[in-house]
Amino acid sequence: MTIPYASLYKRLSSFYFFYFATLGVLIPYWGPYLEHLGFSIREIGELTAILGATKIVAPNIWGWWADRRGEHLFVVRFASIASIIAFAGIFIGSGYWWVALVIAVFSFFWNASLPQFEAVTLNHLTGKIEHYSSIRLWGSVGFIVTVALLGPLLEWWSIELVPVVLILLMVGIGVSSMLIPVVPEQKHTQSNISLAKVMRNPLVMALLLVAFLNQAAHGTYYTFYTLYMESFDYSKGLIGLLWAVGVGVEVAVFIFMAKWIPRFGERNLMLVSLALAMVRWVVIALYPEDLTLIFIAQSFHAASFGVIHAVSIHLIHDLFRGKLQGRGQALYSSVSFGAGGVVGSLLGGIIWVSSGSSAIFIFSALLTLIAFIVTWIWIRPQQVDIFKLNS
DSSP states (O other), X not given: OOOOHHHHHHHHHHHHHHHHHHHHHHHHHHHHHHHHXXXXXXXXXXXXXXXXXXXXXXXXXXXXXXXXXXXXXXHHHHHHHHHHHHHGGGGXXXXXHHHHHHHHHHHHHHHHHHHHHHHHHHHHTTTOGGGHHXXXXXXXXXXXXXXXXXXXXXXXXXXXXXXXXXXXXXXXXXXXXXXXXOOOXXXXXXXXXXXXXXXXXXXXXXXXXHHHHHHHHHHHHHHHHHHHHHTTTOOHHHHHHXXXXXXXXXXHHXXXXXXXXXXXXXXXXXXXXXXXXXXXXXXXXXXXXXXXXXXXXXXXXXXXXXXXXXXXXXXXXXXXXXXXXXXXXXXXXXXXXIIIHHHHHXXXXXHHHHHOTTHHHHHHHHHHHHHHHHHHXXXXXXXXXXXXXXX
């Protein structure tokens, strides 16, 4: 039975809302919770790194399974439930190795669900892929709502509320996944195309390289932005507002992406966004004490992340077709948010110590410049069409 698009929109959007609401707890508040448990800064860094490390491996394992079995939605549901069970272990013990085990098992499942859900969403939107952004924007809304509400709630209650809120949001992920209808089975004329053949295509390699470089540039931002702004005497409240501006503009850009992609094309949007991203990193590096410029730079998150992510998702869907959908989304996730994020964080720390705090954002600008050059040379619309005809 085919359900109305309005109902499908709500069900798909709810998953993104709860998934990124969970990130709205993990990114700002997981570190303070670990500190509350008595872990040192070094131990907190190690435990947090586990989340990124599993993101490199887990999506590809589950993507292979989902494509082989044709069960993308099953993987989403199973991973969502398993992540709840695994994370519940946080209430049993608080020793270093126990918490490390809980985080590793939890994140192995939790990081598996989003790439497969991207494949489910795009398959549901066959023929109207441009509507993806208007659904994905609810993830940004979930992040903003959680960050805005949880801060005051933790001040009123205590930091011990963090794992409780996390597991409640995970239940929301699990329930919303159960409400998604199974994607109708599709006939794939290119069902025998191999992953190796797709990966050898220069366009695919270029797209994944751009994704890696862009997220490596953001890795310094996600890891060090708060510490960087604190070093210039910004208050935690103002820094929180700057974070909210960065995520809030994602909502606006996702609303317009459905019109922008057909009108301007993926390549043009990516080039303009990478150019604005370079400006963003340079401004943060050179003018950190100019609040007006910093707010403008934060608004460029709409381009540096929002537009580039939406365009990349569309291109991955075009290039990894048929039974490669799950592995395509998994590769994008692991190469960009996994490997890119980890490399950016690690190198950012080294550069901060050796060359000063501002240098990490100059480093981000250089990574983005390389991504711009790769996009200019290798990512062209006609290459996508030629690839479709030859695959």
